[in-house]
Amino acid sequence: MSKDTSSFNHSTEMKKDIYGVIGICGIVGNIAARVLMDRGFHVLGTDMKSEKECKFKDTLQTYIQNKEIEVYFSEHPDSFFSQSQYVVPPPSLSKDSKVFQKIEKNGSNVLDVDTLLNEIKPDKPVLCVTGTNGKTTTTTLLKHICRTAGLITTEHGFRNLQGNIDYIPPLQARLKGDVAVLETGTFGIPGDLKRMVERCQPSCGIVTNITPDHLHDDHDFLSYASIKGSFIEYFKRGKLIVNADDPTLWGLVEAYKSSSNDQNIVSEDNDCEYISFGVDYGSTNPNKKKCICGREIRINETISGVGYYNCECGLKRPEPDYVATDVKGNSFTLKTPEGDVQFEMKLKGLHNVYNATGSIVAAIEFFKIDLDTIKKAVKNFEGVSGRMEYMYTYDGKEVIVDYGHNPAGVGTVLREMKKIYKKLAVVITISSESGESGDLEILKKAVEIGDFIVPASFYSRQAAEKHISSAKIIPTAESKEEFKSGTLGATADQVLEGLKKGLECDVDAVICLGEAAFKYKRNIQSLPNYLKEENN
Template sequence: MSGSRPELPGGPYLVVGLARSGIAAALALHARGEQAIGVDAGVPDVTRLRAAGVEVHLDAPGTDLVSRARTLVKSPGVPQDAPVVRAARDAGLAVIGEVELAWRLLPNDFIAVTGTNGKTTTTELLGHVHRTAGLPVTVAGNVGTAVTTLIGALDPAATIVCETSSYQLEDTLAFAPEAAILLNVTPDHLDRHGTLEAYREAKLEAFRRQTAAGVAVTSTALAAALPGDARRVTFGAAADGATVALHDDGTISWEGAPLMAAAEIGIPGPHNRENAMAAAAVALARGVDAAAVREALRSFGGVAHRLEPIAERDGVAYVNDSKATNVDATQVALRSYAPGTVHLIAGGVPKAQDFAPLAPLVAERCAAVYLIGEGAGEIGAALASSGTPLHDVGDMERAVAAASAAARPGEVVLLSPACASFDQYPNFEARGDHFRRLVEER
């Protein structure tokens, strides 16, 4: 059970950004009897807020509402330099995020999972580990369920496994989870953070205020970068002294004792082996039974939108990797398939990334690339040197049709966009679902 949490900064509360987490935060505050005012620069569906009696302002910057509040609760999609956020800071308001709000109001142990890639898989896997061990658990955060929805509705003995993005972590003030995992850090969201260093620093907020009673898990390569006072637990090669260690013979050990063969892990690929080792590290460090951890790693089947097999048509496999919203994730996906067999669908919002590192893998693994969305031209220019046929098809319908017509038995049509979805879809889930529908209709 967690220790005491700091009190919330005082209200009234101005909740800025009324997507999923903002709505949940406003409803949670309202249910506590606090005055919550919601504002959004767009016109999202706020039916639930209005039905509850929450004051809402839409298509509005919100700067005129700052004088009515003492605390601003910022949704992760709202940038730090938004006028309303700047005005709140200038006026001396506390500015917190939805994860910080929930953490202060929930007595449960938190396991925060962060990193550039693998967060959702590792979060869901940790939920599976706890369920396999018969331990109460709920999975929330960036993975889909806004964590503030759990306030007043969760067994205090349950562990919350919370996928936390850099956007969420940069809005923390006192957040100190009982355990935290940093899987990896590669360039992503540079359009928001500006530099890789600033992006990494946002991730490290998960560890910065941890105490000696906490657990901090990361790879051996990143261990020296972790701030905070928590116990360090590492995963990686045995030669590097990892706590959860992969040996040359393909076995995995925990603190020197055999755990399982890497080949037994139920989700394929070296990236998933690292995700599984990270999940094992935090679970074992927190006292979960090793036999349950082993069984869970064997039986876990993966998550939607992450190298998810959709169908096979005339010997061609269709795979949904819509969650691959950065270059590194698409590289991981391409390495999962045989040379020359991939018909890659890529594109969307570029997020200030360098796509050039994709070119060697595209040259090696792809039969063709089908470019969609806002980033098509930029990606095409970066891949021109690959010598692989590039088709600027514009949208998903044309991409699936063209790839399906060209693919031969034994090949794969892979949606792995390397980009955000917001030019053509509300989120990566909607993009992946559209891909699935198009494949199922063929």
């Protein structure tokens, strides 16, 4: 850059400059523009998409009405470049592109997104949530607690977009608000989560668990765990809230503590406050999991991959700082350093007790929210759309949708469902991101736990035909059609065909699992009317 940006965040003179954002209809450009405007900078936007095609335009509407931004749709006009002292290009824009040549021709200064993040620091408390399972519910509940306490949470504002990867969380941390609670994910690539958390600049973090659910090969598990370990390593200062019932996760914490001590790291550079939580419920499912030392250890699970453990290397489940006990239905007692507190919630399932506990600990320890407010927020939290979401009761059978699409998530949800319903039909709409091994593992868990299994997706049907023979399995005709898009494993017709088969079973509830079930919730919602017309 030809212009000095060292005082970018504070210079009154620089606020007189115009900042041009290319790709205003894209996710990164959209949030970057809002970050600049929230800090008082004057912004121009441009995009080759038409105004009608700009699906995130609603997030800019207030700024447009207030004349804080002028947007050029369907073009990158010369006037955009001539007016902009600084131009923010999309991270994907090649320096060899014609657009980049226009920037250089006009003598504008290139302000890439990483420089913007370095120069504009978060001006609020920032907390990041990571883990293999439970991130979304933990993040959403904690934000709900903050809002109940009167705090404004930063929101990227994109409908039907989770937004836990790439530049979204770091930019979201810099939007208007009192606090930032950010879900932070990983593609499983070494260094990606480390870069993410460094860009977000949090002073508190939550790690829910570490399981091999997103992996194609179990042998890669410890490598994947080390990626999550980079999140732990970041918090040399601040607070780190961790699920101590997870041996892999707690092993990483202990290993990092030991490494810090061995290297004689000075205390002011390694002043992390570790806060642990867990659930006392009793063992429900003996299983095995890899310890961070590499040994396969026995774990008496409460939920998948989490529970009571003791490894030969000396790692064992500690007594957590916060423990949920006396779990009965939708209530539990939380043992805290200050005494016991009773909580009630609308959420069902032991996995949600874990999610709630992590959120409560963060609300107490980091955001310093009073217990009465926390209890009220937890009690009235409706949950996250698509997470064990009740649809309706048809012919005496409750219909539930759950977004779960990996083996541990499916196993956890089904075990929790079986605690609620005596007889359960499971409709699988999943195409596992772990490939054939994941599809098979999901089907195995469904057969092990459910009473009737309907493989509604092509790949779950394929797993049934190739590998598993069980009287529990009820095939559908529609699932012979191959369909795959990410973890979306079924078409709307396949989902409904599977649900109809499930409703024919003698059960108390039918649960439709997977991204397809979530995507086609409206179709599921309208099925009773269709069946009524069909029967008439």
